[in-house]
Amino acid sequence: MKYILLMSGTKAGVDTYRAWSKKDIEGHMAVLVSLNRELTESGEFVATQGLAAPQEAKLVRGLANGLPVTDGIFPESKEFLLGYWIIDVATPERACEIAARISTAPGPGSIPTNMPIEVRQFAIHVP
Amino acid sequence: MKYILMMHGKRADWDEYTGWSKEDLQRNVAYMRSFSRELNDRGVFVDTKGLALPHEAKIVRAGQNGEPVTDGVFPESKEFLAGYWVIDVETPEQAYQIAARASAAPGPGGMPANMPIEVRQVLGSHSDLGL
Secondary structure (H helix, E strand, O other): OEEEEEEEEOHHHHHHHHOOOHHHHHHHHHHHHHHHHHHHHHOOEEEEEEEOOHHHOEEEEEOOOOOEEOOOOOOOOOOEEEEEEEEEOOOHHHHHHHHHHHHOOEOHHHOEOOOOEEEEEEOOOOO | OEEEEEEEEOHHHHHHHHOOOHHHHHHHHHHHHHHHHHHHHOOOEEEEEEEOOHHHOEEEEEOOOOOEEOOOOOOOOOOEEEEEEEEEOOOHHHHHHHHHHHHOOEOHHHOEOOOOEEEEEEOOOHHHHOO
């Protein structure tokens, strides 16, 4: 069963993260990199990606002539996708376990961030 | 440059979508299939996925002992990810053009749904954030 684990945050949340000390960021990343390695070894890893800063996000619609319009505005409260993991696991419980591991990645002062991770299964029929 | 094109919707939007006529749904899916095929033929296609219903989404945090806690509640206003495309293009403008095509997918009665598509660059590595 393939699941996607989504980490999201507001622009303000991203600004807070960027202000972390170098040591805190490195400590956070080390845990995530080691988790990726562990999932690769267990055969559950499919993919992971981080997204560029929300400041660069564009909202696009198509005009009648098919040309893109990029003047959409995001509300302050908008939860932007920061990154995701795709995993292939035997049970939904295992997907939640891995999400909890991501949630415990350390933040400032090595205290777990306890970030909420959204867990979603893929649709069976992909358009 | 890799970009992710994301389609979002609230639970209410899903309920509306699943209430479309069979003909409207088939037309929409046929458009999406041919769109993905075209991206593949152009050599810009990386991946596309549709996500299961938001009703099945779980929000997970770790409890004190590291065990997953899944009792989070999503607000009604929550925009759920419905599906995405990852593309590999030369310029951001190309990404916007392709997003506009996704936005033009037909809705009820064959009229373009005109869904907003969020366009974000995908990072090569964490150092791309400039941290």
